[in-house]
Amino acid sequence: MAPTRPSSSSSTAPAGDGGSSRATPAARLRVQRVRPAYRQVADELRAQIVGGSLGAGERLPNEADLSHAFGVSRSTVREALRVLASQHLIETTRGVQGGSFVAAPDPSRVVEDVGGALGVLVMTPQLRLHDLLEARLMLEPSAARLAAQRADADTVEAIREAAGAPRDLRDPSGFVGHLDFHTTVLMSTGNLMITMMGQPVNDVLRTRLRRVGVEAAEWDRVDEWHRVIADHIAAGEGAAAEEAMRDHLIALRSLYERDGLWTDGPTDT
Known part of the structure; x- marks a missing residue:
């Protein structure tokens, strides 16, 4: 199937694409000067x-064919396809x-990409631990409330x-299990x-806390919070599950904000 060709009354040549004075047919992509042509092609696809x-x-x-359809050079099309491939929308x-084939959406890859971007941002002044x-x-x-309202036997x-998973010997803190x-x-x-929305945040928290600096008693309290939340969800108690999760996260803030525990780079400790 050929890409849909947006209608346009423009008769100017694509900006930034060779400087040709050839008029752009009305059936082709209207390329605006404010954005690179390859991004406009990628956006349309x-x-x-x-x-x-x-x-x-x-x-x-x-x-x-894409070059002809959009009225741009093949190098512009090639760059647009690279953008789509980096977003896991096509596979070549x-x-x-x-x-180049349209890829089936894969939420896990999107989550991974967002988590990686957040990990980079956390190391800049623009995004803080707070x-x-x-x-x-x-x-x-809110997720805990919703889980309680929708919980079935499998959930x-x-x-x-x-909540009750035994701690991995490679991770005595149980931190990975907690997340x-x-x-x-x-x-x-x-x-x-x-x-x-929530998973990338947890992924960053998972890789930025020096877990060896936390006493075992604090992890034990985390385990207890999780059992309480699980009990409320199992009982279908949405309001109680929401309140318990909120209290738990508020209690955790001091752990993450403690000097010396937060690192600007991933840690395996």
């Missing part, structure tokens, strides 16, 4: 993919049967398992967007 005009597994037209293969903790405090108590079992509990609560809402 992305809109068609997300909107379903180009379905998963469908082959995109080749570079020459080589060979006789190769080409911002992550505040966002978590707004999201997870309850998963949450209880996460897995929070991820399980997010997933138990049945709302993919809530999970995708």
Whole structure:
């Protein structure tokens, strides 16, 4: 399927694409000077993919055809395809049967990308630890309430398992298991967007805390909080689950904000 060609009354040549004076046909992409042409091509293709005009597994037209459709050079098209590939929206293969194909959405890859971006931002003045903790405090108590309201037998079992998971000998603090509990609560809402919003925050917290500096008694208290939250979710007590999660996260703030425990780079300790 060929990309939809936006209608345009413009008769100017694409800006930044060779400087040709050739008029752009009305059926082709209107390229504005304020943004690079390759980004406009990528935006148009992305809109068609997300909107379903180009379905998963469908082959995109080749570079020459896309170049003609959008009225830009092949190098511009090539750069646009690189952008889409970096966003996991297309996959490119080589060979006789190769080409660029629309990729099926993979939420886990999106979460991974967002987590990586947050990890970089945390090392800059623009995003602080306080911002992550505040966002978590707004999201997870509501998620606990929703999980309690929607909990079925499988959900309850998963949450209880996460709350009572034995500590890995490689991680005596149980910190990884603790964050897995929070991820399980997010997933138990049945709302993919809530999970995708909360998981990257937890991933950054997972890799930025020096866990060896925390006393065992503090991790024991975390375990107890998780059991309490799990009990409320299992009983379908939405308000109580929300309150317990909020109190738990407020209690955790002092742990993350303690001098010497937070690092600007990932840590395996």
